[in-house]
Ligand SMILES: [Zn+2]
């Protein structure tokens with residue numbers, strides 16, 4: 001005989017299947033109307049009205065962020081599970097990261113979990129769907145986290161399309177810096193701000209020999225001067241630094257700053273280093289949640305690579321340091337299309353991609369049911385989180 005949890009999982013899966021055409025149409029409409037970070041007005045309205053139609057209590061423009069939303073279902077008792085939607089696109093190449101599918105998956109998982117929660121005798125639980133804008137700017141979830149959006153959340157789940165199935169991706173911590181070199185005297189006895197930029201570039205190139213595998217530092221000169229006939233008095237560079245852990249990135253940061261300061265000193269310039277956005281943390285995968293997700297996904301016919309593999313940076317990192325989280329990647333396309341390319345855009349609205357998205361959403365719903373039906377599992381998840389996040 002099937003257990004209570006298995007019955008609830010079956011109900012969640014059936015609900016996702018019953019709503020498949022509607023869910024796919026949401027993913028498709030998002031794909032056809034790509035919107036940039038913080039400009040996701042159509043996506044916000046589409047998702048909010050879809051959730052209202054399914055009896056969620058919706059807060060539009062959540063916490064004063066215009067294109068964020070929060071939708072809740074349940075009576076605020078029992079654990080609070082948070083399913084996360086992203087929905088921003090990239091300039092020129094549209095939904096090249098498949099966030100239209102992330103929104104579709106979040107909505108699908110929410111409908112599945114809601115159906116299970118409505119069953120008489122189902123465990124108590126509150127379901128939150130968090131609409132998180134501006135992932136491509138690495139900032140939407142950081143703002144939401146700082147504003148306390150996840151304060152009452154017990155655990156959070158998101159799935160992301162990718163060229164492979166990965167249950168525990170390594171997502172880099174990221175620091176974005178703007179560096180400005182200035183000189184007051186630009187006659188030939190004075191100094192040249194472009195020299196400082198060139199020396200800074202070379203200093204970082206040398207530093208790369210001494211950094212850890214997995215660390216990444218890359219920069220461009222965004223202002224190298226205005227005319228070849230004028231000694232540059234101001235130059236501006238932008239730099240990204242990444243590391244596989246937030247701790248490691250904090251160790252790397254002063255070494256990079258020293259490269260800029262040394263360059264300024266050598267060239268006789270002043271230097272100003274500005275952080276362009278809040279530090280984006282690495283993703284702290286909760287291994288208990290990830291293993292449940294894997295088991296469920298395997299039952300649905302997906303085969304997951306559980307070894308940590310380096311992928312990209314995401315603002316989900318900051319959520320993962322606030323509450324226990326997972327950020328599994330699921331495959332779309334044939335494995336040769338990479339995120340942030342036109343080729344990936346072409347596979348984020350195919351029948352196969354929508355199918356894979358709904359399968360990943362089912363695994364999210366099933367994982368949630370596992371946690372809600374076995375209170376000791378949530379204890380384990382929280383104990384692991386406490387140990388890792390406060391390390
Ligand atoms: Zn992306």
Ligand SMILES: [Zn+2]
Nearest residue numbers: 097099135160
């Ligand atoms: Zn993405």
